[in-house]
Amino acid sequence: MLRIAVPNKGSLSEPASAMLHEAGYRQRKDSRELVLVDSGNQVEFFFLRPRDIAVYVGSGKLDIGITGRDLLQDSGADAEEILQLGFAASTLRYATRPGTVRDVSQFGGLTVATSFSGVVTRHLAEHGVNASVVHLDGAVETAIQLGVAEVIADVVETGTTLRNAGLEIIGEPVLSSEAVVIRRTGRPTEDEPKVQQFLRRMQGVLVARRYVMMDYDIRAELVEKAVALTPGLESPTVSPLHDQGWVAVRSMVPTQDAQRIMDDLYDLGARAILTTGIHACRL
Ligand SMILES: Nc1ncnc2c1ncn2[C@@H]1O[C@H](COP(=O)(O)OP(=O)(O)OP(=O)(O)O)[C@@H](O)[C@H]1O
Ligand SMILES: O=P(O)(O)OC[C@H]1O[C@H](OP(=O)(O)OP(=O)(O)O)[C@H](O)[C@@H]1O
Numbered sequence: 001m002l003r004i005a006v007p008n009k010g011s012l013s014e015p016a017s018a019m020l021h022e023a024g025y026r027q028r029k030d031s032r033e034l035v036l037v038d039s040g041n042q043v044e045f046f047f048l049r050p051r052d053i054a055v056y057v058g059s060g061k062l063d064i065g066i067t068g069r070d071l072l073q074d075s076g077a078d079a080e081e082i083l084q085l086g087f088a089a090s091t092l093r094y095a096t097r098p099g100t101v102r103d104v105s106q107f108g109g110l111t112v113a114t115s116f117s118g119v120v121t122r123h124l125a126e127h128g129v130n131a132s133v134v135h136l137d138g139a140v141e142t143a144i145q146l147g148v149a150e151v152i153a154d155v156v157e158t159g160t161t162l163r164n165a166g167l168e169i170i171g172e173p174v175l176s177s178e179a180v181v182i183r184r185t186g187r188p189t190e191d192e193p194k195v196q197q198f199l200r201r202m203q204g205v206l207v208a209r210r211y212v213m214m215d216y217d218i219r220a221e222l223v224e225k226a227v228a229l230t231p232g233l234e235s236p237t238v239s240p241l242h243d244q245g246w247v248a249v250r251s252m253v254p255t256q257d258a259q260r261i262m263d264d265l266y267d268l269g270a271r272a273i274l275t276t277g278i279h280a281c282r283l
């Protein structure tokens with residue numbers, strides 16, 4: 001059985017389980033369940049703290065896991081990203097009281113509070129800055145108010161939390177993160193076909209979420225121009241219609257561009273333009 005680590009709490013937990021469910025895997029019904037066997041798919045899920053997942057996978061105790069890139073890098077575990085999942089997107093940013101310091105080059109002699117002390121310690125060293133790092137578990141913003149640190153490094157999505165704490169973001173992002181699938185570094189195992197099948201399923205969900213199927217009819221002499229608007233992932237299907245002057249085209253298009261493409265196709269002369277959702281796919 002493939003042994004997979006899944007976040008049990010926090011921002012990653014619900015979207016990770018939703019994605020696994022969409023990929024056809026059983027998911028737990030009770031958030032207190034720690035282990036779930038999906039015997040139909042020959043997979044065993046371990047629900048673990050997001051921060052611990054890289055440690056289990058890096059040590060080889062579990063085959064693969066879903067975690068955040070920031071947590072993976074912070075752990076220093078011997079694990080690598082094998083698929084980006086596109087949710088829990090965030091950046092790790094430095095922040096301070098307005099008007100104090102402007103970027104990392106001015107942090108010498110200061111204290112930086114963060115839950116990502118591994119990443120931050122390395123980042124400071126790379127910039128040759130001699131600053132102290134204080135590790136906190138969460139609610140890091142308060143460390144400045146309480147005088148524990150002059151600077152914090154924290155996860156930013158919308159920036160609302162920092163603004164509400166009266167802090168301003170300074171300097172360049174320390175790193176950009178999102179949910180990722182990880183496995184032990186350089187480790188194709190005897191389970192490799194199962195890992196590849198798992199990745200294909202997850203990629204199928206990503207494509208089904210990001211693309212719609214578009215169908216339309218177009219005059220035969222305009223098909224090249226139409227196909228340039230809807231190139232598809234590989235090549236669109238072009239089928240003859242009973243009316244010999246027209247063809248039917250079928251192609252995948254990014255969901256976010258679908259309305260604009262439909263307008264452009266209509267202006268070109270296409271008719272009966274339809275989009276339909278994709279429920280699942282293997283590319
Ligand atoms: N507001 C957010 N938006 C997007 N991603 C986030 C957000 N907060 C945390 N993350 C991401 O979630 C992961 C951290 O998960 P973790 O469960 O440790 O923290 P959390 O979601 O803040 O939950 P907790 O309540 O336990 O602090 C990291 O990869 C981080 O980048
Ligand atoms: O930029 P924003 O959209 O405001 O989101 C970022 C905030 O979200 C997370 O906090 P969470 O609510 O999980 O609390 P925590 O500090 O206890 O982790 C993260 O730690 C930031 O504080």
Ligand SMILES: [Mg+2]
Pocket residue numbers: 010138
């Ligand atoms: Mg949090």
